[in-house]
Amino acid sequence: xxxxxQFSYLSRGALIAAFAAATISAATADPLTDGAKAYKxxxxxxxxIALAGAKELQAAAKGGDVKAAQAAWIKSRxxxxxxxxxxxxxxxxxxxxxDAWPDAKQGYxxxxxxxxxxxxxxxxxxxxxxxxxxxxxxxxxxAPGFTFAPQGLLNGASKLAYEVGENKSKGGESPYAxxxxxxxxxxxxxxxxxxKLAFEPALKARDKxxxxxxxxKIEDVEKLVKVGDMKKVDQAALKRNGEELAVLLQNAxxxxxxxxxxxxx
Numbered sequence: 001x002x003x004x005x006q007f008s009y010l011s012r013g014a015l016i017a018a019f020a021a022a023t024i025s026a027a028t029a030d031p032l033t034d035g036a037k038a039y040k041x042x043x044x045x046x047x048x049i050a051l052a053g054a055k056e057l058q059a060a061a062k063g064g065d066v067k068a069a070q071a072a073w074i075k076s077r078x079x080x081x082x083x084x085x086x087x088x089x090x091x092x093x094x095x096x097x098x099d100a101w102p103d104a105k106q107g108y109x110x111x112x113x114x115x116x117x118x119x120x121x122x123x124x125x126x127x128x129x130x131x132x133x134x135x136x137x138x139x140x141x142x143a144p145g146f147t148f149a150p151q152g153l154l155n156g157a158s159k160l161a162y163e164v165g166e167n168k169s170k171g172g173e174s175p176y177a178x179x180x181x182x183x184x185x186x187x188x189x190x191x192x193x194x195x196k197l198a199f200e201p202a203l204k205a206r207d208k209x210x211x212x213x214x215x216x217k218i219e220d221v222e223k224l225v226k227v228g229d230m231k232k233v234d235q236a237a238l239k240r241n242g243e244e245l246a247v248l249l250q251n252a253x254x255x256x257x258x259x260x261x262x263x264x265x
Contacts, residue, residue: 038198159246
């Protein structure tokens with residue numbers, strides 16, 4: 001099974017250290033709290049990437065460089081999609097402003113429609129707003145006192161797994177940019193990061209079989225989105241496996257002494 005460590009923008013050493021901290025936490029009095037702390041650098045790093053890409057988009061738009069602006073939009077989206085298990089669950093107002101879909105009046109998708117249609121003159125103000133919103137997001141998530149509640153992490157990962165299978169498998173999330181497949185790949189990385197850093201050590205101590213099943217199902221979903229072309233995606237299999245992953249994560253709740261997440265709402 002490939003590790004999400006391969007694809008993280010964090011240094012390999014930092015991720016290994018984070019994973020080791022999460023593993024050690026399984027033996028502590030409060031492993032889920034420690035696991036949530038171990039996950040925070042991953043989310044913060046990827047929101048930082050989203051912000052950096054948005055700033056590059058802003059500069060490219062002002063400079064009239066369409067190709068650079070498009071590349072910057074894609075870069076920013078990658079960071080955002082990897083952090084998506086926590087965006088709506090913990091930052092709902094900012095999530096609505098940044099990633100509203102399908103009827104977006106601001107944020108990524110409003111910019112996408114104009115940018116990838118070659119209408120660079122229409123994205124200056126939305127790009128400024130995106131930078132401002134991501135700057136605020138970056139500030140909040142990196143605040144020393146901010147912590148992720150384990151319940152929220154499990155909720156977010158479960159909902160996203162279901163969404164990948166139920167909705168994103170149809171391929172319409174980023175139609176102008178043509179990056180729907182990339183979006184899903186980053187989503188899977190984000191789900192894997194939540195599971196491995198926040199929950200796997202504790203779950204292994206309580207139910208090794210379920211922990212292994214979740215690992216295997218993440219790998220199954222990952223393989224389905226690593227096909228290079230949205231037209232090659234087996235939508236039925238992706239729908240089924242995404243939903244099955246969501247159910248497995250839901251089943252982990254009782255083992256972790258958390259509430260069963262709701263999905264599909």
